Structures are given as C-alpha cells and as structure tokens.
Amino acid sequence: xxxxxxxxxxxxxxxxxxxxxxxxxxxxxxxxxxxxxxxxxxxxxxxxxxxxxxxxxxxxxxxxxxxxxxxxxxxxxxxxxxxxxxxxxxxxxxxxxxxxxxxxxxxxxxxxxxxxxxxxxxxxxxxxxxxxxxxxxxxxxxxxxxxxxxxxxxxxxxxxxxxxxxxxxxxxxxxxxxxxxxxxxxxxxxxxxxxxxxxxxxxxxxxxxxxxxxxxxxxxxxxxxxxxxxxxxxxxxxxxxxxxxxxxxxxxxxxxxxxxxxxxxxxxxxxxxxxxxxxxxxxxxxxxxxxxxxxxxxxxxxxxxxxxxxxxxxxxxxxxxxxxxxxxxxxxxxxxxxxxxxxxxxxxxxxxxxxxxxxxxxxxxxxxxxxxxxxxxxxxxxxxxxxxxxxxxxxxxxxxxxxxxxxxxxxxxxxxxxxxxxxxxxxxxxxxxxxxxxxxxxxxxxxxxxxxxxxxxxxxxxxxxxxxxxxxxxxxxxxxxxxx
Amino acid sequence: xxxxxxxxxxxxxxxxxxxxxxxxxxxxxxxxxxxxxxxxxxxxxxxxxxxxxxxxxxxxxxxxxxxxxxxxxxxxxxxxxxxxxxxxxxxxxxx
Numbered sequence: 108x109x110x111x112x113x114x115x116x117x118x119x120x121x122x123x124x125x126x127x128x129x130x131x132x133x134x135x136x137x138x139x140x141x142x143x144x145x146x147x148x149x150x151x152x153x154x155x156x157x158x159x160x161x162x163x164x165x166x167x168x169x170x171x172x173x174x175x176x177x178x179x180x181x182x183x184x185x186x187x188x189x190x191x192x193x194x195x196x197x198x199x200x201x202x203x204x205x206x207x208x209x210x211x212x213x214x215x216x217x218x219x220x221x222x223x224x225x226x227x228x229x230x231x232x233x234x235x236x237x238x239x240x241x242x243x244x245x246x247x248x249x250x251x252x253x254x255x256x257x258x259x260x261x262x263x264x265x266x267x268x269x270x271x272x273x274x275x276x277x278x279x280x281x282x283x284x285x286x287x288x289x290x291x292x293x294x295x296x297x298x299x300x301x302x303x304x305x306x307x308x309x310x311x312x313x314x315x316x317x318x319x320x321x322x323x324x325x326x327x328x329x330x331x332x333x334x335x336x337x338x339x340x341x342x343x344x345x346x347x348x349x350x351x352x353x354x355x356x357x358x359x360x361x362x363x364x365x366x367x368x369x370x371x372x373x374x375x376x377x378x379x380x381x382x383x384x385x386x387x388x389x390x391x392x393x394x395x396x397x398x399x400x401x402x403x404x405x406x407x408x409x410x411x412x413x414x415x416x417x418x419x420x421x422x423x424x425x426x427x428x429x430x431x432x433x434x435x436x437x438x439x440x441x442x443x444x445x446x447x448x449x450x451x452x453x454x455x456x457x458x459x460x461x462x463x464x465x466x467x468x469x470x471x472x473x474x475x476x477x478x479x480x481x482x483x484x485x486x487x488x489x490x491x492x493x494x495x496x497x498x499x500x501x502x503x504x505x506x507x508x509x510x511x512x513x514x515x516x517x518x519x520x521x522x523x524x525x526x527x528x529x530x531x532x533x534x535x536x537x538x539x540x541x542x543x544x545x546x547x548x549x550x551x552x553x554x555x556x557x558x559x560x561x562x563x564x565x566x567x568x569x570x571x572x573x574x575x576x577x578x579x580x581x582x583x584x585x586x587x588x589x590x591x
Numbered sequence: 592x593x594x595x596x597x598x599x600x601x602x603x604x605x606x607x608x609x610x611x612x613x614x615x616x617x618x619x620x621x622x623x624x625x626x627x628x629x630x631x632x633x634x635x636x637x638x639x640x641x642x643x644x645x646x647x648x649x650x651x652x653x654x655x656x657x658x659x660x661x662x663x664x665x666x667x668x669x670x671x672x673x674x675x676x677x678x679x680x681x682x683x684x685x686x
C-alpha cells in the first residue's frame with residue numbers, strides 16, 4: 108500500500124501520531140512521478156525544491172503544535188493555466204513556454220492557506236482548448252489505464268496524475284467539461300462547481316462566462332474537502348458569487364432515501380455507447396436500492412448545446428486571447444518590420460492549430476454582419492438550455508446520466524476531425540452553459556476503460572451533488588487504480 | 592453556411608494571424624463544417640427569447656476606489672520579451 112492509497116483522514120491521523128512526516132508524503136510523490144511520468148507525461152513543471160521546503164516548514168508546524176489547515180501536507184498538482192508565483196505557468200502553450208507569474212491565483216493562495224503542498228504544474232490542452240489533451244504543445248498526456256488512449260481534455264494531466272498516484276489531488280478547470288470528461292476517462296472523481304463559487308482570479312481566461320476551477324480527487328470525500336478549502340467570494344473576481352459556504356464534508360451523510368432523480372432521455376439515447384448506458388442503468392439500480400426514485404425526463408435543447416457552446420466559447424476566446432500580442436510577456440517574433448507584423452508573427456508562431464481555429468471561429472461569429480446570426484442567436488439558445496434545467500429542477504433533486512457518451516478513444520483517432528472531437532463533450536456542455544454544478548464519479552468499466560456517471564445539481568447545491576455521489580461510491584466498488 | 596478562402600484570409604487578418612497556404616485550406620474546410628453544424632440553431636424560434644450573457648444575476652460590480660501601491664516596475668517587466676528604461680520596447684509605430 109502506498110500513501111496514495113490512504114484516505115485524507117488516515118493521513119492526518121498518522122501525521123498527528125508522528126508515524127508520518129509531510130516530507131515523506133512529498134518525497135513519495137516525486138518518487139512516483141520520477142518512476143512513471145515519462146510514460147504518462149502528466150507534468151509540465153515540477154516544484155521539487157519549493158515543495159520540499161514547504162514540507163519541511165509544515166513538519167515544523169506539526170512539531171510546534173500550530174493549527175493545521177484542512178489539506179495539511181497533501182501533495183497537490185495544479186493545472187498549468189492557474190498562475191503560481193515563481194512557478195512557470197505555460198497554459199500548455201509555446202506562447203507562454205517561459206512565463207514566470209508575478210502573483211498567485213486566489214486558489215493557489217487558498218491551497219497554501221489550507222497547508223497543501225504544490226508539487227508541480229499539470230499538462231493540458233493549449234489554453235484549455237480540447238477534449239483529448241493532444242493539443243498540448245509540449246506532449247500529449249496518456250491515459251494511465253491504457254497508454255494508447257487519451258486521458259480526456261483539457262484537464263487530462265490533472266486527471267491522469269490522480270489516477271496514476273502522482274498527486275494526492277489536483278486542480279483542473281472546466282469550460283465545457285474539461286474536469287468531468289477527463290475524470291470519466293481516467294476513472295477519478297471530478298467536480299465542476301457552480302459558476303462563481305470558486306474564484307477565477309489568476310485562471311488564464313479562455314471563455315470567461317463558462318470557465319470554473321474545481322478538484323480532481325480519488326474519491327468524493329476528498330472532493331468535498333478540497334471544495335471546502337477553495338470555495339468562497341473573492342473581491343478580485345468580479346464574477347465571484349456572494350453566497351454562504353456550507354459544510355460540504357458533513358453533507359456526506361450517505362442518506363438519499365426519497366431523493367428524486369431525473370434521467371434525461373437525451374443522455375441515454377442515440378450516440379451513447381451500449382456498455383456506457385448499461386453502467387448508468389446499473390448505477391441507477393444501486394441508487395434505487397438506497398431509496399432514491401428516478402424517472403426519465405427530457406432536456407429538449409440538448410442537441411443544440413454543442414453548436415451554442417462552440418460559438419460562445421470561441422467568441423469569448425477570441426476576445427480573451429487578444430492580450431497575447433508579444434509585447435508584455437510570452438513569445439515575440441524575431442525581426443518584425445513594424446508593430447503590426449510583431450502582433451501577427453508572434454501570435455502565428457505562438458499558437459497551435461486548435462487555438463487558431465477557435466480564435467478565427469470566434470472572430471467570425473462576432474464580426475459585422477454575422478453577430479446576430481451566430482453570437483446573439485447562441486446567447487438566446489443558451490437561455491433555452493438553462494430553462495430546460497430550471498424546469499427539471501422544479502421537480503427533481505438531481506439529474507443523472509453518463510459523463511461522456513463513450514469511454515476514452517485512441518490517441519490520434521479524432522485529431523483531423525475537430526467536429527467529432529467537439530461532440531465528445533455533448534453531455535457536459537449543457538451543464539456548463541447553465542452554470543450549475545456537476546460531478547463525475549466512476550461507475551464501471553467498458554472494454555477495460557473507466558466509465559463516469561455525471562450527477563448534476565441545482566445552482567450552489569454542491570451538498571446534494573456530493574451526498575449522492577458519496578452514497579453511490581460507498582455502496583459500490585468502482586474506485587480502482589490502473590496497473591502501471 | 593460554407594465559407595471560402597477569402598473569408599478565412601479576412602478573419603485571420605482581423606484576428607492578427609498569418610496563415611500558410613496549407614493552413615488556409617485546412618481552416619476553410621474545418622470552419623465550414625463547424626459553421627454548417629451551427630446552422631442547426633436556426634431551427635429554433637428565438638424571437639421572444641432574451642439572451643443569456645451570464646448565468647449569475649450580477650450587475651455593476653464595483654470595487655472600492657482605494658489608492659494603493661502599483662506593482663514594482665521590475666516585476667512588471669520580468670516577463671517582457673524586450674524592455675528599455677523601465678518600458679516595454681516595441682518596433683517603431685511611426686516610420
């Protein structure tokens with residue numbers, strides 16, 4: 108048994124009993140990374156010196172009897188679009204290959220305040236654009252369950268690192284499913300909180316009205332602990348929500364008797380792999396056995412979500428990425444003839460194909476003559492999609508379905524067909540457009556690869572989402588680890 | 592709606608991107624396919640529907656107008672590709 112097989116409470120008990128030191132935890136994390144990350148390529152930057160220093164300081168804190176933070180001593184990997192002062196942050200892009208942030212994201216500060224130890228920065232699709240992690244401009248991440256398969260994107264590094272025991276937990280970001288889909292493909296727990304619950308200050312913006320930071324963990328209890336540590340209003344983020352933060356950990360009561368579950372017919376219909384659907388039906392039977400009731404419902408605008416998302420997210424991306432101009436940070440072209448050439452050449456050299464494609468799609472959708480037909484139309488359809496969720500939540504506590512229509516696919520198999528790649532996110536995107544919370548928990552295997560179940564809740568009702576996920580997890584045995 | 596190579600060239604110019612001939616061809620085909628797929632939104636009547644720009648009910652978010660120290664210049668310039676005399680250096684704007 109490795110330290111990564113221990114629960115958070117077991118680790119804290121052993122730390123308290125002096126059977127274990129934070130330096131041991133951190134050393135084991137680096138040993139595991141050293142032994143196997145050349146196969147997985149989950150990390151872009153390691154923080155061995157800084158993490159060891161932090162671990163020593165925490166061990167001293169333990170000896171002195173000072174109060175300990177909620178995530179005391181736990182080695183965490185952070186997705187590389189979350190800025191970390193003094194620790195290179197690349198966003199998976201050549202554009203920022205040497206970027207050294209001058210400040211911390213709010214979540215990075217919160218991790219430090221909770222006494223977690225940042226051990227490194229995790230590989231990702233460039234600027235969080237992608238569903239397979241093959242758009243990282245450094246190296247594709249590989250799925251720990253089968254190295255020929257993708258880990259999902261864009262938080263593929265974050266999901267693979269947890270699955271492979273290369274971090275106790277990680278942070279990712281989710282714009283259209285980028286926490287939940289890789290969590291599903293890698294067999295870990297991934298939570299996208301309600302939009303606005305976790306500060307986005309210091310998250311390199313992709314699509315500002317959709318981006319949300321959240322945890323990837325081994326189990327649901329850890330997810331509740333991490334959310335407890337990172338949630339809360341932040342004056343530095345103008346989209347941060349002023350809401351009371353409840354006790355997420357005590358919400359894990361195991362009690363779901365009388366819970367009303369909606370299962371959208373669109374989430375278990377055409378296009379969903381038969382084995383994936385069977386895993387969800389089996390999971391629903393487990394929840395039914397625990398006293399929950401489920402009924403099939405309709406989210407009628409689901410089929411419009413992918414088109415809506417790609418128009419809106421790309422439009423916001425084209426605006427957000429305008430700041431990358433080669434002047435203040437990042438790549439600068441050599442010997443441009445004038446300032447305009449500097450912009451053009453720097454951006455053309457620094458961005459990869461997927462980023463260029465989305466910038467151009469967004470620029471087109473926002474351009475004169477097309478704004479009403481594409482951007483405004485998509486904003487209106489977003490309203491219809493949000494209404495679908497509001498209607499279902501008038502009668503039901505949660506919505507359940509697969510996280511993704513299939514399990515992970517082979518590396519390279521969809522690279523030349525971006526539209527097919529985009530459709531992998533068809534079950535996560537509607538949730539993002541509505542801004543509500545959702546968690547992906549492992550619920551079985553199909554052809555040897557993990558299947559994820561998505562539990563969707565009302566806005567700011569993470570407690571119910573976590574409670575249902577925990578009850579399911581406690582009554583099943585899908586928390587398995589790949590053999591590497 | 593399908594777009595042609597001239598449209599791609601125009602959009603690339605607006606987006607401050609230079610594209611090779613191969614990229615222009617590739618993006619023309621891919622963007623056409625994506626926009627054609629997006630046409631399905633036209634099936635919906637949204638005449639009376641308000642757009643959702645944001646899922647939270649926030650408006651006029653302001654911070655306190657407090658005076659505080661700005662970032663030190665060396666930090667601001669730490670990632671600059673080129674700088675001189677405490678300023679970002681760029682090619683001449685005017686000839």
